[in-house]
Amino acid sequence: MIDKLKVTLAQINPTIADVVGNTQKIIECLQKGRQSNVQVMAFPEMAVIGYPAQDLLFRSEIIEANLLAIKKIAPHTKDYLTVVVGFCEPxxxxxxxxxxxxxxxNSYALFSDGNLIGTGQKICLPNYxxxxxxxxxxxxxxxxxxxxxxxxxxxxxxxxxxYKNTDDDHPIYPxxxxxxxxxxxxxxxxxxxASPYHVGKERTKEELVTEQARENQVPIFYVNMWGANDKIIFDGNSLAADIEGHIIARGAGFCDDLVICDLDLKSKxxxxxxxxxxxxxxxxxxxxVTGKRDYHKKCGIHQSLVGVSGGIDSATVxxxxxxALGKENVLxxxxxxxxxSKETLEDGIRLCQNLEVNYKIIPIEEQETTGCWIGSVPEKYKRFIKYFGEPKxxxxxxxxxxxxRMSILRAIANEENRLISGTGNKSExxxxxxxxxxxxxxxxxxIGDLxxxxxxxxxxxxxxxxxxxxxPQTIIDRVPSAELSKDQVDPFNYHRLDKLVQLKVEEYKTNEELLSLAPEGDSNFTRDEVNTYSRLIDLNEHKRFKSGYILKISPLAFGEERRINTAKRVNLWEQHF
Incomplete structure (x- = not known):
């Protein structure tokens, strides 16, 4: 029996449905591993098709191509003790x-010395x-x-x-x-x-792997994909733990990596x-950066367009x-x-100069040669006033x-084949x-999930x-404002709003529960705050359904994973507040 084992976790970035390209990545990793005398190599979940492939899995030609990939991979596992690859099995x-x-x-194929030995299937299917x-x-x-x-x-x-030993019995998992x-x-x-990233996930994942290895007295080798598929970002950070619950191998984050670990099979x-x-x-x-780069790369559109206001959100984006894309690909x-304000415009220009990106100044209304705006109301809005009067x-x-502003951006994006980067944050x-x-x-x-x-x-x-x-520090220090009217500032205390939204949206706290909670270092939420912000969250569900993709970095982002009706009336008995 072999006493020592050289195990490699092949951390790759698959593209959804690029069966040929994903298979080539797998084969290239096997070739590199052979040069390092690797005995065991493992690839991520659904490595052949990519995850989540969603309704592309209903297309029979994609499933058949992924089965062919398994046949093509087999001869490249020659001289390996074991290779494990995630794929989709009818x-x-x-x-x-x-x-x-x-x-x-949702299956894996296990190879040894150039032969397919068998397959196995995912048992616990998540539905959250x-x-x-x-x-x-x-x-x-x-x-x-x-x-x-x-x-x-x-x-x-x-x-x-x-599904840990200490967990309560699951109603579905067998x-x-x-x-x-x-x-x-x-x-x-x-x-x-194929475990998506969110803030704090790296610690949660490490705690899981070490606990399971220690509690079950078996070394665990955890290989994770990296990259982004649509809004979902994967961080890699593959790792392994021995029976003492100590980390014995750790992969890099957000990049390709072959994580090699030598395991003593006697002591484990x-x-x-x-x-x-x-x-x-x-x-x-x-x-x-990974999410933005991969979205462009996998969509085949390599240039972006950003509307810069001179505020903190657009500056960060x-x-x-x-x-993600290089300064030459950003406008x-x-x-x-x-x-x-003059200061806001100057800060926006300085930001562009600091980043060395091309920029254009295109006002949304006409100016006189003196730099003054023409008239008390922009000319284009007078048509509205003619038919409807002054807006109430x-x-x-x-x-x-x-x-x-978006009309300007969309015209440029269409002309130059660019994707528009949105600058709204989760609080907004x-x-x-x-x-x-x-x-x-x-x-x-x-930054829609920040x-x-x-x-x-x-x-x-x-x-x-x-x-x-x-x-510029002046952007960071400035009081947030959309600058859509004279002397306007954002109507929120973001320290309090951010925490309330996090509790209400990500943890589904009730209004009554929110009254006994508070932002760190601050007083409890008031009934007026809870009523006002809860109402705004409910009323604006329809807006979020109309937004572009939101890159996910929280446990629960707006979009597909928050499925709330837009047409509704939450009408409960008084004790439910």
Whole structure:
């Protein structure tokens, strides 16, 4: 029997449905591993098709291509003790495939020395957050052990690991796969993952792997994909733990990596690796740069367009775009109005110059040669007044300015084949402080899952990372304002709003529960605050459904994972507040 095992976690970035390209990545990793005398190599969940492939899984030609990929991979596993690859496996013959019912498994293929030894299926299918596995897959029924030259190798997929020994019995999951594999005598467990990133996930993941390895007395090798597919970002950060619950291998974040670990099969321990420092703002920044870069790359559109206001949100987005795509691929548009202050416009220009991006100044209304705005009302709005009179709602012309700015951006984007980067944050999206047909109509909302205080943190990190003032300090210090009317400032205390939105949206706290809670270092929320902000969150659900993709970095982002009716009336008995 082999005493020592060299295991490699192949952390790759698959593209959805690029079966040929993903297969080539797998083969290239196998070639590199052979040069390092690797014995075992594991790839992420659904590595052949990519995850989540959503309704593309209903297309039979994609499923058939992924089965062909497994055949093509097999000969490249020659001389390996074990290779494990995630793929999509039909449960029936093609004649029985049905679009109105699940007919697929989320599976892995296990190879040894150039041969396909067997397959296994994901047992615990998640059905929460961004996960929709039950729409497509049938749950597996057996946690399998493969005996390869006397080494008992257990394999499971993602959620299988998250069902811990200490958890209450799950109403749907049939067993605790990690516990079952341990009881069957596994010498090690390989876990294939497509586990999305959110703030704090790296610590949660590390705690999970170490606890499961220690509690079940079996080394665990956890390989995770990295990159972004639409709004979902994967961080990589693959890792392994020995039976003492210590980390013995750790992959890099947000990049390709072959994570190699030598395991003593007798002691089942290895050299411990201390945890690296995790800084929230750094991880958020790297996640957003990855998400933005991959969205462009995988859509095949390589240039972006950012409307720069001179405020903190657009400044942060512009810096992220430059980091993701390169300054030569980013164009900034400044569209001042009569309400734009001289200082704000100058800060926007200085930002563009600091980042060395091309920029154009295109006002949304005409100026005289002296620089003064023409008339008391922009000419284009006089048509509205002619037919409807002076607007009774002051936001009519405020919103129209946002729409005018987006019209300029959309025309340029269409002409130059660019994607528009939205600059709205989660606090604004929650309260509806955004305009339909205006800023909401960007292609991708880069900071749409960041609360306002997180935007400031990331902006500060960008300056720290570059060892100079990329984002002018005057932008960071300025009181937030949309500058859509004279002397306007944002109508929120963001310290309090951010916490209330987080509790209400991500944790579904009731209004009554919110009254006993408070932002850190502050007083409890008042009934007026709770009523006002809860009402705004409910009223503006329809706006969020009309927004572009929001890059996800929180446990619960606006979009597909928050499924709230737009046409509703929440009418409860008084005690439910």
């Amino acid at each position: 449960a029936f013959e093609k004649e029985k495939w049905r679009l109105d019912r699940q007919h697929l498994y 957050g961004v996960f929709d596995d039950f729409r497509y897959f049938i749950p597996g029924q057996e946690a399998k052990i493969f005996d390869i030259e006397g080494i008992k190798i257990g394999v499971e997929i993602c959620e299988d690991l998250w 067993c605790r796969p990690t516990q079952v594999l341990s009881q069957k005598g596994a010498d090690l467990i390989i876990v294939l993952n 321990v290895a050299k411990h690796i201390p945890p690296p420092p995790f800084h929230e703002e750094e991880m958020i920044y790297r996640a957003l 512009l810096a992220i775009d430059v980091a 900034a548009i400044l569209s001042p109005s009569r309400y734009t 709602n002051e936001v009519v012309f405020e919103n129209q300015q946002a729409i005018d 999206l929650a309260t509806g402080y955004a305009t339909v047909c205006g800023d909401l109509q960007a292609d991708i909302l880069v 609360y306002k205080h997180q935007v400031y943190k990331v902006a500060g990190y960008i300056n720290e990372l570059n060892h100079r003032e990329i984002i």
